[in-house]
Amino acid sequence: MSDAAVTFAKENGERFVEELKALLRIPSVSTDPERAADVRRAAEYIAVELRRIGMENVRLIETSTPETVLASSSGPGQVVAAREGHPLVYADHLHAVPAADGKPVVTILLYGHYDVQPPEPLDEWKTPPFEPTERDGDLFARGSADDKGQVWMHVKALESLLATGGGRLPVNVRVIVEGEEEVGGEGIAAFVREHPDQLAADVALVSDSEMFAPDLPTLCVGLRGMIYTEIEARGARTDLHSGMYGGAAPNPLVALAQIIAKLKDESGRILIPHFYDHVAAPTAAELKAWKALPFDEEHYRETEVGSTELTGEPGFSVLERTWARPALDVHGIAGGFTGAGAKTVIPARAVAKVSMRLVPEMTTAESFALFKTYVESICPRGITLEVRLIHSGDPTVVSTDNAFVRAATSAMHTVFGKETVYIRSGGSIPIVGDFIRELGIPSVLMGFGLPDDNIHAPNEKFHLANFHRGIESIVRFMTSAGA
Numbered sequence: 001m002s003d004a005a006v007t008f009a010k011e012n013g014e015r016f017v018e019e020l021k022a023l024l025r026i027p028s029v030s031t032d033p034e035r036a037a038d039v040r041r042a043a044e045y046i047a048v049e050l051r052r053i054g055m056e057n058v059r060l061i062e063t064s065t066p067e068t069v070l071a072s073s074s075g076p077g078q079v080v081a082a083r084e085g086h087p088l089v090y091a092d093h094l095h096a097v098p099a100a101d102g103k104p105v106v107t108i109l110l111y112g113h114y115d116v117q118p119p120e121p122l123d124e125w126k127t128p129p130f131e132p133t134e135r136d137g138d139l140f141a142r143g144s145a146d147d148k149g150q151v152w153m154h155v156k157a158l159e160s161l162l163a164t165g166g167g168r169l170p171v172n173v174r175v176i177v178e179g180e181e182e183v184g185g186e187g188i189a190a191f192v193r194e195h196p197d198q199l200a201a202d203v204a205l206v207s208d209s210e211m212f213a214p215d216l217p218t219l220c221v222g223l224r225g226m227i228y229t230e231i232e233a234r235g236a237r238t239d240l241h242s243g244m245y246g247g248a249a250p251n252p253l254v255a256l257a258q259i260i261a262k263l264k265d266e267s268g269r270i271l272i273p274h275f276y277d278h279v280a281a282p283t284a285a286e287l288k289a290w291k292a293l294p295f296d297e298e299h300y301r302e303t304e305v306g307s308t309e310l311t312g313e314p315g316f317s318v319l320e321r322t323w324a325r326p327a328l329d330v331h332g333i334a335g336g337f338t339g340a341g342a343k344t345v346i347p348a349r350a351v352a353k354v355s356m357r358l359v360p361e362m363t364t365a366e367s368f369a370l371f372k373t374y375v376e377s378i379c380p381r382g383i384t385l386e387v388r389l390i391h392s393g394d395p396t397v398v399s400t401d402n403a404f405v406r407a408a409t410s411a412m413h414t415v416f417g418k419e420t421v422y423i424r425s426g427g428s429i430p431i432v433g434d435f436i437r438e439l440g441i442p443s444v445l446m447g448f449g450l451p452d453d454n455i456h457a458p459n460e461k462f463h464l465a466n467f468h469r470g471i472e473s474i475v476r477f478m479t480s481a482g483a
């Protein structure tokens, strides 16, 4: 069954890429309210195609427009923000026939996201972010690797199987594609919580991660969690003349700088008391496997990071620091005057966006509580703070000891002719934790991005060879999971 589907995928590969380009032309930037109609257009494009290839019950599921209930310094549960929800795309095909040996039919839940990060800064793109362009075997566009290209691999694997299998699939399949992953959307989390029956499955297949190196088949078996926060500082009642009041009035921007400077020490260790209390060390076997990976720190510094030095906690390798240790980063500080020229103002208000990556055994609730308590305890005089949680996701580790990981490994062995490496990733895919908690299912994180795909950055690309190998791997995975 899978050979015919793979042949079909090869014969139709060019068409698949052209269809992907059409999806990439839709600027589905989930964080930008002005793009809401485009985000919906991307959802519809995927739904139309799922219908065309023969998937059933295809529909957009509106995510209710919940007021985002956030914890704030005036007490948890206060409503401080509301956001328009972007739709989920759902489809299923639940007609697999039990094998002769009486093994029960397997149901696979395919997950991906069709929303993308904002493309800015635009002038750094060699070709415009929403005009997909092929160069040297790579397809450049915002969302090409993260995650539209990988969603399209799922759709095209299904098409290849349905077209060559007389409208049958080797497994039962449900598809759920979300449009709020990049904004930590609550929409899908609420749907999973409220309708677990509609997503009932044995395993989720998530293609939203990276291969460790070109040509190296990779399964991701751990993700960091995260808490994304805002610290708002207020000083004077209104903006003030800095000559008249400088020396007497508190400055919220300076206060934020002072607070931020106390979040980490020079070596990179986070200074929030008890923050590391529940950090679980990787197993000896994991550490040994990570040491054996083809990782060249100097090459990573030079080509991926592009800085003069790498930073972070001494005593831990780069892979440990990014996969198995928490991290704290500041994403932006807003306030005061940033226009051309000079304006002498003491701003009344300033905001910093700060996130922390969490690793197994840390919890989002406790980590946020520790952060908030600490930030409030170091608040400079004359400043009032509000510390808000914007969104969060649990860290996850998935066991490699299950039949689905074995099926994925053997599928990729057929395609790549190499042994699979098992890695973790420093990134976060919050839904994986929800699948474990609410649906009780593990995820197979079979992603085909590359470390230099520039996801979230200018000149994002997807290596087209990986697009095709991804489709083939997914076809073979579904076939062997159903055997």
Ligand code: BES
Pocket: 146, 147, 181, 182, 183, 184, 208, 209, 210, 226, 391, 393, 425, 426, 427, 428, 429, 430
């Ligand atoms: N696909 C990424 C996460 C990822 C990147 C996993 C690389 C594995 C390797 C995902 O789209 C993402 O960017 N997630 C956000 C999470 C979030 C809640 C906004 C992240 O990690 O910042």
Ligand code: MN
Pocket: 113, 146, 147, 181, 208
């Ligand atoms: Mn992604």
Ligand code: MN
Pocket: 117, 146, 182, 455, 456
């Ligand atoms: Mn992303």
